[in-house]
Amino acid sequence: EAQVTQNPRYLITVTGKKLTVTCSQNMNHEYMSWYRQDPGLGLRQIYYSMNVEVTDKGDVPEGYKVSRKEKRNFPLILESPSPNQTSLYFCASSLIPVYEQYFGPGTRLTVT
Amino acid sequence: TQLLEQSPQFLSIQEGENLTVYCNSSSVFSSLQWYRQEPGEGPVLLVTVVTGGEVKKLKRLTFQFGDARKDSSLHITAAQPGDTGLYLCAGETQNAGGTSYGKLTFGQGTILTVHP
Numbered sequence: 001e002a003q004v005t006q007n008p009r010y011l012i013t014v015t016g017k018k019l020t021v022t023c024s025q026n027m028n029h030e031y032m033s034w035y036r037q038d039p040g041l042g043l044r045q046i047y048y049s050m051n052v053e054v055t056d057k058g059d060v061p062e063g064y065k066v067s068r069k070e071k072r073n074f075p076l077i078l079e080s081p082s083p084n085q086t087s088l089y090f091c092a093s094s095l096i097p098v099y100e101q102y103f104g105p106g107t108r109l110t111v112t
Numbered sequence: 113t114q115l116l117e118q119s120p121q122f123l124s125i126q127e128g129e130n131l132t133v134y135c136n137s138s139s140v141f142s143s144l145q146w147y148r149q150e151p152g153e154g155p156v157l158l159v160t161v162v163t164g165g166e167v168k169k170l171k172r173l174t175f176q177f178g179d180a181r182k183d184s185s186l187h188i189t190a191a192q193p194g195d196t197g198l199y200l201c202a203g204e205t206q207n208a209g210g211t212s213y214g215k216l217t218f219g220q221g222t223i224l225t226v227h228p
Binding site: 004031033035040041042043044045048050056058059090092096097098099100101103104105106 | 116118121143145152153154155156157160200202204212213214215216217218219220221
């Protein structure tokens with residue numbers, strides 16, 4: 001089954017404790033992207049990757065890092081999480097950049 | 113930063129009514145996508161419109177891209193409770209050669225509730 005998986009689905013952590021949210025797709029897609037979703041703001045793009053080893057900032061990259069060492073995986077790293085990073089995070093992938101994106105189920109992160 | 117203004121933010125209607133959701137910007141987009149999201153799940157793509165003036169139909173849903181490619185609308189005819197969800201528009205830009213910049217801008221979303 002074609003899918004994008006994210007782990008964990010739920011995470012409660014404390015300020016400053018480094019964390020990684022994993023994202024994996026099994027569709028051999030070249031393009032992958034991370035978004036955060038906050039009430040009243042829709043989805044905002046954090047980082048995206050057009051291909052392996054190629055990553056670029058989206059609209060809200062501050063406080064996040066990403067890497068794309070292999071095509072199927074695109075982890076999101078929060079080196080020092082802060083409460084304003086409490087949000088619902090989505091990973092997405094597509095064969096062609098931003099066209100017909102498949103979204104993962106989301107990761108709800110709470111930073112206290 | 114490009115902005116997409118989506119309206120209304122909330123819509124509560126009775127089964128059988130018609131509705132329209134609007135997505136407006138001062139920027140030109142190469143394509144406009146519409147997604148539907150249900151609680152606890154990621155957005156699912158409904159349609160992509162790429163040509164100014166384009167109209168696409170998906171059963172009772174009609175999507176239109178403005179002539180100037182700055183706005184779009186989603187019209188639902190005879191809404192049903194199963195249409196309940198969050199509807200999102202998203203715009204993409206490409207360079208002159210038709211290659212995507214890789215960035216996607218979303219509107220704030222419209223929460224639609226259809227009552228039986």
